[in-house]
Amino acid sequence: MSTRTRIELGRRADLGADCANCFGLCCVALAFTKSADFPFDKPAGDPCTNLDEHDGCRIHPQLRERGFKGCTVFDCFGAGQKVSWQMFAGRSWRDDAATREAMFSTFPLVRRLHELLWYLDEAITLVERERERERERERTHDGEHAPAGAEHGRTRAAAPDPTPWLAAFEHVRHLTDGTPDELAALDVDAEYDAVRPLLVQASEVARASTPAPPRKKGNGPALEPGSDLMGAALAGADLRGRTLRGSIAIAADLRGADLDRCDLLGVDLRDADLAGADLSSAIYLTQMQVNSARGDAATRLPEGFARPTHWADGR
Secondary structure (H helix, E strand, C coil), X not given: CCCXXXXXXXXXXXXXXXXXXXXXXXXXXXXXXXXXXXXXXECCCCCCCCEXXXXXXXXXXXXXXXXXXXXXXXXXXXXXXXXXXXXXXXXXXXXXXXXXXXXXXXXXXXXHHHHHHHHHHHHHHHHHHHHHHHHHHHHHCCCCCCCCCEECCEECCCCCCCHHHHXXXXXXXXXXXXXXXXXXXXXXXXXXXXXXXXXXXXXXXXXXXXCCCCCCCCCCCCCCCCCECCCCECCCCECCCCECCCCECCCCECCCCECCCCECCCCECCCCECCCCECCCCECCCHHHHHHXXXXXXXXXXXXXXXXXXXXXXX
16 A cells, blocks of 8 residues: 555545546546547446446556557546545435435545645655655755755755645645535636745755756757657657656657656656666656556656556557
């Protein structure tokens, strides 16, 4: 069981999907359209034709082969078991129309809030880790009277108190305990907007000790927030300490790239080639981003992440 999160979801303390304790909500509540990710259209609220009477998937081992690539990418961030067993106390959407309607409207909202909790949990970890490193530097740097943050002849900004991040996490966690009516009235976009400055600040704190290496003018695509990196040739690139937040990196060649403390918040990594890349310390990486990309046995992932089964065949 993972210990990386600060939320108790019942049987598991994790912000990851526990499909065995969910009533197949992602297979019913959400819509999908015919595309490279799905072979047909499905309206929200209609059960997928592959969902069996026990809320399992009839073709789970063959999802990608049968055209359901999108299913293998999706991650509910633990919202499925939260809604199924905490909010609705084990009542299934199959039980009655009122439960069905309430569950289907609530699940997408809880999922987005849980994703926000994921980011906040990492932000807390980043800030706390930097505070601990700061304490260690103060204990070991050239005697007991070294100035706080001094390192290699320069002064670093002190790591901030994590209290604002902890308070934000508790606020969002409290929102996930709301009733279906309370959640329906919630402006989730506003909650993301309120938290975004804290996520950015935590990233800046963590990346301060890994400054991005300088790049020569005209040397490849821009490597900054919101960059267009679709299909970019970045094999072996040194992306340490960079901020790619919100960038589009669909089908980018990132083989062997070093993404140590690279901010990947919201980066679209669909079909990006991560073979041999080091993402073990990437900032704000999610399992969903990993699932959407391609990798291999040499790809380094953060502790607690699952290596997608489709990576074994290079797809």
